[in-house]
Amino acid sequence: MPDLLLEVKNLSMHYDTLDGNVDAVKDISFSVKSGESFGLVGESGCGKTSVAMTLLQLQPDNSVITEGSIKLDGKELIGLSENDLRKVRWDSISIVFQGAMNAWNPVIKIGEQIREAMREHYPENSKQENIEKIDELFKMVGLDGSISERFPHELSGGMKQRAVIALALSCDPKIIIADEPTTALDVVIQDQILNEIKKVQDLLGLSLIYISHDIAVIAEMTDKIAVMYAGSIVEMGPTKDIFENPVHSYTRALLDSTPSIRGEKRKLKSLDGEPPSLINKIDGCSFAPRCPDRETKCNPTEHMRLVEIAPDHFVDICSQGKQ
Amino acid sequence: MLVYTIKRFFEMVIVFFLFLVISYLLFNAIPGNAFSSLLLNPLLPPEAYQKTIEAFGLDKPLFERVQLYIINFFKGDFGYSYTYYPRTPIDLIAERLPRTLMLFSIVNVVAFYTGFLVGKILAWRRGSKSETWITIGSVFSYTVFYPWFALMMLWFFGYKMDWFPLGKFLVPEKWYDSPYASDEIFYTLILFTTISSFLLFLVFIFTRNIESLQKRRNARLFGLIILASLATMYWTNGEAALKRFYAADIAYHMILPTFTVTLVAFAGTALLTRTTMMEVLKDDYILTARAKGLSQKRIRDRHAARTALLPVVTSFIFTIITIIDGSVLTESIFSWPGMGQLILEAVVQEDIPLAMATFSFIGILALIAHFIADISYAFLDPRIRIKAEN
Numbered sequence: 001m002p003d004l005l006l007e008v009k010n011l012s013m014h015y016d017t018l019d020g021n022v023d024a025v026k027d028i029s030f031s032v033k034s035g036e037s038f039g040l041v042g043e044s045g046c047g048k049t050s051v052a053m054t055l056l057q058l059q060p061d062n063s064v065i066t067e068g069s070i071k072l073d074g075k076e077l078i079g080l081s082e083n084d085l086r087k088v089r090w091d092s093i094s095i096v097f098q099g100a101m102n103a104w105n106p107v108i109k110i111g112e113q114i115r116e117a118m119r120e121h122y123p124e125n126s127k128q129e130n131i132e133k134i135d136e137l138f139k140m141v142g143l144d145g146s147i148s149e150r151f152p153h154e155l156s157g158g159m160k161q162r163a164v165i166a167l168a169l170s171c172d173p174k175i176i177i178a179d180e181p182t183t184a185l186d187v188v189i190q191d192q193i194l195n196e197i198k199k200v201q202d203l204l205g206l207s208l209i210y211i212s213h214d215i216a217v218i219a220e221m222t223d224k225i226a227v228m229y230a231g232s233i234v235e236m237g238p239t240k241d242i243f244e245n246p247v248h249s250y251t252r253a254l255l256d257s258t259p260s261i262r263g264e265k266r267k268l269k270s271l272d273g274e275p276p277s278l279i280n281k282i283d284g285c286s287f288a289p290r291c292p293d294r295e296t297k298c299n300p301t302e303h304m305r306l307v308e309i310a311p312d313h314f315v316d317i318c319s320q321g322k323q
Numbered sequence: 324m325l326v327y328t329i330k331r332f333f334e335m336v337i338v339f340f341l342f343l344v345i346s347y348l349l350f351n352a353i354p355g356n357a358f359s360s361l362l363l364n365p366l367l368p369p370e371a372y373q374k375t376i377e378a379f380g381l382d383k384p385l386f387e388r389v390q391l392y393i394i395n396f397f398k399g400d401f402g403y404s405y406t407y408y409p410r411t412p413i414d415l416i417a418e419r420l421p422r423t424l425m426l427f428s429i430v431n432v433v434a435f436y437t438g439f440l441v442g443k444i445l446a447w448r449r450g451s452k453s454e455t456w457i458t459i460g461s462v463f464s465y466t467v468f469y470p471w472f473a474l475m476m477l478w479f480f481g482y483k484m485d486w487f488p489l490g491k492f493l494v495p496e497k498w499y500d501s502p503y504a505s506d507e508i509f510y511t512l513i514l515f516t517t518i519s520s521f522l523l524f525l526v527f528i529f530t531r532n533i534e535s536l537q538k539r540r541n542a543r544l545f546g547l548i549i550l551a552s553l554a555t556m557y558w559t560n561g562e563a564a565l566k567r568f569y570a571a572d573i574a575y576h577m578i579l580p581t582f583t584v585t586l587v588a589f590a591g592t593a594l595l596t597r598t599t600m601m602e603v604l605k606d607d608y609i610l611t612a613r614a615k616g617l618s619q620k621r622i623r624d625r626h627a628a629r630t631a632l633l634p635v636v637t638s639f640i641f642t643i644i645t646i647i648d649g650s651v652l653t654e655s656i657f658s659w660p661g662m663g664q665l666i667l668e669a670v671v672q673e674d675i676p677l678a679m680a681t682f683s684f685i686g687i688l689a690l691i692a693h694f695i696a697d698i699s700y701a702f703l704d705p706r707i708r709i710k711a712e713n
């Protein structure tokens with residue numbers, strides 16, 4: 001296989017709660033090549049952030065990984081000690097969090113918060129070297145070097161977000177996760193930030209995992225996407241394929257509910273019903289109760305599993321009809 | 324920051340004027356007009372009586388008396404102490420103030436620091452057995468009736484175990500042939516602690532720009548070693564070598580009161596730190612810090628504890644005022660001859676000039692402590708600092 005950077009196999013994770021287990025990640029597999037950008041899309045609450053946190057091994061205390069493996073550059077992350085993980089984090093894999101507005105400590109200067117990470121991973125760098133590098137990164141994301149000396153509350157939301165991107169790049173990671181990085185911003189700034197991320201990714205040849213509930217944004221940003229529903233990937237493939245030939249009913253519903261990015265007016269269709277609660281175990285297709293095609297095309301009782309229907313294009317078996 | 328400091332300073336001056344006026348009016352309002360008790364005080368010779376009447380304008384109307392009092396205050400003229408005639412209140416305060424300052428600045432620094440440290444660790448180890456027990460212990464010492472607790476400590480460590488002296492601030496027998504007055508030793512001690520804390524502060528300031536954490540730690544360690552050797556050199560050479568014996572006696576007498584007050588005073592800080600830090604640990608930037616691969620210790624100290632410090636300092640500012648009643652109680656129980664005891668004596672003896680002078684001075688102390696705490700708060704919280712600058 002051509003240099004697989006990140007390889008996730010059969011990953012399952014649940015949260016232990018008083019009401020029972022919340023199955024946030026169910027048997028998920030995907031891989032990201034170096035330089036590739038991978039999109040993860042799905043309704044809010046389907047487990048996208050849970051996947052992102054698990055990749056960094058930063059999941060909350062009440063989470064349990066029941067199965068699976070995460071290989072980054074050939075190195076297994078699950079079960080790694082906290083000390084070994086510290087070396088991997090930011091150095092190989094960094095993240096722009098959802099709601100990154102609050103990612104900055106209010107009482108420490110921006111520059112110091114970036115240098116702090118660089119000190120950890122490049123202990124031999126001089127302060128001057130670090131400062132120069134930060135200035136360079138700031139320039140790349142359209143910020144002035146003087147921002148380093150500012151405190152977070154002195155910056156606007158957009159500036160903070162750009163600085164977060166600079167922070168994520170500061171230790172030359174091989175892959176960046178961006179978890180809905182534009183949610184809290186207004187539309188114009190959202191666009192700028194997206195362009196910034198895309199530009200930086202191309203420029204540095206990084207891999208990117210872009211997470212969003214908005215499939216239109218994903219289309220702009222990624223080479224390959226996975227559509228997630230209720231903790232599982234229901235369809236995955238090259239972005240172009242998915243857009244031109246969506247197979248799973250949920251993917252189609254998502255696409256139909258989004259104004260087309262190519263400008264042709266599509267009729268907005270909203271999905272009926274709610275996503276299922278992740279506490280209840282579901283056998284068979286979890287989308288079935290909301291699926292417009294459940295009576296006709298699908299086989300909702302089939303146990304969920306992905307099958308390859310075209311090169312690199314995978315889809316949940318339920319959508320393949322009765323066999 | 325400078326503007327802020329100046330602003331706070333003027334506010335402090337205004338509050339101080341109000342304090343002077345109100346405390347004068349309060350003394351004036353003591354039933355039966357306390358000033359007339361002058362006439363009854365047998366300790367006071369006639370010429371002092373006349374002087375006091377004049378100095379305080381006791382035959383004038385209230386408004387002029389207040390004015391006179393404030394003017395006299397800034398001249399440092401409080402008349403004469405009735406009980407210690409012919410000593411003046413200023414003279415007495417100059418003797419007592421350093422003792423109180425020494426004891427209570429050390430107690431407050433130690434209590435705040437241990438409280439913060441303990442609270443920080445409690446929050447970090449939430450749910451562990453040690454956390455539960457130390458929290459219960461802190462709640463106990465936070466709520467315990469202080470005079471009882473202090474007496475128990477005195478009884479146990481002073482009497483039962485006989486580890487520490489039962490009170491006073493020196494053993495008189497050791498001082499009979501001393502070439503130094505106890506005050507002189509006290510000043511030496513105060514000077515020594517002030518300078519060493521200042522140098523310690525400098526070490527930390529100058530090393531904070533060292534980029535490599537390893538090198539920074541080593542530089543600090545090196546600085547501490549230098550300071551320690553300087554201190555040793557100081558106490559083993561020249562005059563200080565002679566003073567050492569007496570200084571040690573005073574220091575020895577300070578241990579039990581310091582320990583007792585610290586035990587009681589640290590708990591509030593510890594419990595508050597624990598609660599605020601547990602909140603802070605849920606904040607997003609803690610997750611960022613973890614994602615950056617920082618060490619646990621750095622996340623705990625630099626990110627969580629540093630932010631949790633703010634409300635803790637605020638509450639500490641509000642408790643500074645308890646230094647006053649605290650010093651009265653503590654000094655009485657440990658018979659520590661400081662300002663607290665002086666106030667008590669002055670009030671009990673109806674020694675009005677002395678009482679007023681001591682009250683004003685304690686007021687100044689509290690205000691200054693407040694001022695310092697306020698400034699350091701602004702220093703700690705950039706949001707306030709920057710608002711203050713604009």
Ligand SMILES: Nc1ncnc2c1ncn2[C@@H]1O[C@H](COP(=O)(O)OP(=O)(O)O)[C@@H](O)[C@H]1O
Nearest residue numbers: 015017022024044045046047048049050060278
């Ligand atoms: N710490 C937690 N404990 C229990 N349930 C959680 C926890 N974190 C997230 N969840 C639940 O897990 C599911 C997936 O959440 P999340 O991964 O945040 O979804 P997304 O990012 O796609 O919106 C949601 O139902 C959410 O309520």
Ligand SMILES: [Mg+2]
Nearest residue numbers: 048049050098
């Ligand atoms: Mg999310």
